Amino acid sequence: MSQKKVTISDLYQKKAEGRKVTMLTGYDYPTALVLDQAGVDSVLVGDSLGMVCLGYESTVPVTMDEMIHHVKAVRRGLKRALLIADMPFLSYQISPEQAVLNAGRFMKEGGAEMVKLEGGAEMAPTVEAITRAGIPVCAHIGLTPQSVSKLGGYKVQGKDVAGAQKLIDDAKALQGAGADMIVFECIPSPLAAAITKASSMITIGIGGGADCDGQVLVYHDIMGLSGRRVPKMAKQYLDLFGQLSQAVSQYCQEVAGQSFPAEEHGFPMDPAVVAQLKF
């Protein structure tokens, strides 16, 4: 595995050559070590951390300070993979100025290399302002979880002509505004394939089918760590929740049954020393 840092040009190169870009979410230092050493191209500190790490009902309550705390932890664990920070709800929607300031915090305080934000053509001026400040942007269209109340639930987007055409127009506007990358979340595979073909941006699917330039999933979903049913687009590779629960219950049994700690888990003392102690 090459130890060279992954750059955005490397990912454009992959797109050009038809080699797939890999991305996973990562929220903490040990996970960053695993992802980096296993060779993933990019790590997204997603605002999904609000749901999977902090126990919120949605991504809406997540703050900039919470995000930065996690981005810094992931930064310390990455040597190679590209670090992308997800802009949380209301950190970029108010004005392009507010967006540049918060995107800049991710770069300056968090050590991020790219920021991601949700929204279509209406976000083009914001993407343009962030890009103009020298900060690479990943867009995100389709199912945009920060708008879950407006969307009426976590539902597939772009199924009818009007919805699909809007996503095509959104992608065009975001590309024109300078986005280098775009996430397609829960949109029909043929639509994601067609936009990918027409687009110079690096397209990353999560429920966008096999023909995107790359794929992203939530780490806790693929590892079976979320403790919930995983969304349809995720593939669960491990059942860590089950394994962790089993290990915790075994530990409790062994402490209760006094088979833990064993001799080797403690620190001996010279009996001559013990003999001299007065109690």
Ligand SMILES: Nc1nc(=O)c2c([nH]1)NC[C@@H]1CN(c3ccc(C(=O)N[C@@H](CCC(=O)O)C(=O)O)cc3)CN21
């Ligand atoms: N753990 C986790 N994984 C995610 O992928 C994820 C989050 N959290 N939080 C933020 C958003 C929310 N996401 C979600 C949440 C639910 C569905 C879901 O329930 N989808 C339905 C299909 C919907 C339809 O058919 O219209 C499903 O059956 O999985 C999808 C994406 C994706 N993101």
Ligand SMILES: CC(C)C(=O)C(=O)O
């Ligand atoms: C699932 C990805 C695309 C995301 O936005 C997140 O993890 O917050």
Ligand SMILES: [Mg+2]
């Ligand atoms: Mg997100």
